[in-house]
Amino acid sequence: MTLSASAPATTTRPVITAWSAVSPYGIGKDSFAAGVLAGQDTSAPLDSGQWAAPDSHACLIPGFELREVLGKKGTRSMDRVTGLAVTAVRDLLRDSGDRRTASDEETALVLGTTTGSAQSMMDFTRASLEGDKPFYVDPSLMPNAVMNCAAGQCAIWHNLKGPNTTIAGGRVAGLSALSYAAGLLASGRARTVLSGAAEEFSNARAWLDHHRRGEDGADALLGEGCAMFMLESADPADAADRALAEVLAVQSRVYFDDDPGEALAACVDGVLRRGGVDRDDVWAVSTSAPAGNAGTREREVLTARFGAQVLDRAPSMSAVGDTAAASAAFQIGSLLAAAEQSAVPAGAVALVSSVDDNGVVACAALRLSAR
Structure with missing residues (x-):
């Protein structure tokens, strides 16, 4: 991607002008804000018919079914972490409305993650090991096994044509993504950056965490969700006025x-x-x-x-x-x-x-x- 004349390099600090969240409190930033300010507990028993995790409780997004949230088209082979990210970006763009001044070509996306979807990686690998031949796998599942699948799908679903980046950083991934987004704005590679991070709950993640967890973190409960932020340069007066x-x-x-x-x-x-x-x-x-x-x-x-x-x-x-x-x-x-x-x-x-x-x-x- 070449530098755009309408996205000049800038020395001003970026500002957050909008945000969204898909969390154990529900879909939408209003649900998240109300729940987190009230300190509402989100832990709930796991349905043994749906999950085969080592723990009995987790903090899951209530009623998050991909086809109900995003519709049937394009979601047949979508994994959970991708669905979380696509939903959060959808809400962010919808809530910001006409306030986003950048074109699709000038809008970048930076998504933080741990490994992408551990469940998708393990499912694809298992299919290769259990099939009659190693290449007898469902090709539609291959994209989910790639770490940057969620970020790419966000761009495809929402027609975002600027730089598209996945940052693998574990717990600090959200801040690493924020730093990277600020760099895109400062260098003029984008006029608007959608920055955030996502993590899914899955059987694979639960078992991986269970085996790496020592006695020090034995009581930890796993949660999931995605939060996204719209970052813009503070150069335009309207962006500075809208800054959160x-x-x-x-x-x-x-x-x-x-x-x-x-x-x-x-x-x-x-x-x-x-x-x-x-x-x-x-x-x-x-x-x-x-x-x-x-x-x-x-x-x-x-x-x-x-x-x-x-x-x-x-x-x-x-x-x-x-x-x-x-x-x-x-x-x-x-x-x-x-x-x-x-x-x-x-x-x-x-x-x-x-x-x-x-x-x-x-x-x-x-x-x-x-x-």
């Missing part, structure tokens, strides 16, 4: 032992420095709260930096379970929902922290728009 939040900075770090504390502290300092804000400007901090020691250390480090009151202003995400790749995106959505319901001080900054027990931490600083 300004993306000040995103940073990440790695750590090589079981303690993410030092890396997280450095990441926090780095993102504040790069964003040009002081610690006292931070109004709320959203923690990713992974199960076990990683979540404990995350809260200890952030409480020492900002105080418990600042952390408590952000809605807790524990009620939607471990949403893995979608977790950081849901954290951003929860902060936007909280800002709409609270008296946000002028210039207030919200910090999003994400800790993955595979050795990565990431932080994002957002300047919330006062409402």
Whole structure:
């Protein structure tokens, strides 16, 4: 794709002008906002007739059946994570309406994930092993086994012709996607970027998580969902006026032992420095709260930096379970929902922290728009 004359490179920071969510609270950002602000528990018993998972409970999207949500056309072989992403992008474009000023060619999509659909990968591999010959597989299932299937299907369904990118980053994928989206805007590769992350619940994911989980995270419940955000440059006055939040900075770090504390502290300092804000400007901090020691250390480090009151202003995400790749995106959505319901001080900054027990931490600083 060549640079578009109508999408010039810019040095202004990107702004979030719209968002959507498909979550265990239901389909739509209004359902998510109402549920997360109320702290509503979403855990429910798993139907043994539908699921063969090792756990008895999970945080699933109620009534999410692909053919009922998206219709029969084009969904026969669609997997769950693709359906979640396509639905979230549909709602985002519908809710933004005429406010999206970019053409389809100037609209990019960046989707964070863990591995795509673990269930689709395993089903396709199993078919090759169990068939009379290795190539006796259903070819319609092959696209689902590719990690970037969901992002590609979002572009096809919604006629998005700009750059299309999948970011595999585990729990920090939502923030990695946000950083990548900001780069697309800054370089002029797109005028609008739809950025977010998705994670499905499946038997395959449940068993993989069960076997990798130690005693430290034995009580974790899995969740699922997708959150998407519309990012635009703040250059046009109308975009700045519609801004829900300004993306000040995103940073990440790695750590090589079981303690993410030092890396997280450095990441926090780095993102504040790069964003040009002081610690006292931070109004709320959203923690990713992974199960076990990683979540404990995350809260200890952030409480020492900002105080418990600042952390408590952000809605807790524990009620939607471990949403893995979608977790950081849901954290951003929860902060936007909280800002709409609270008296946000002028210039207030919200910090999003994400800790993955595979050795990565990431932080994002957002300047919330006062409402």
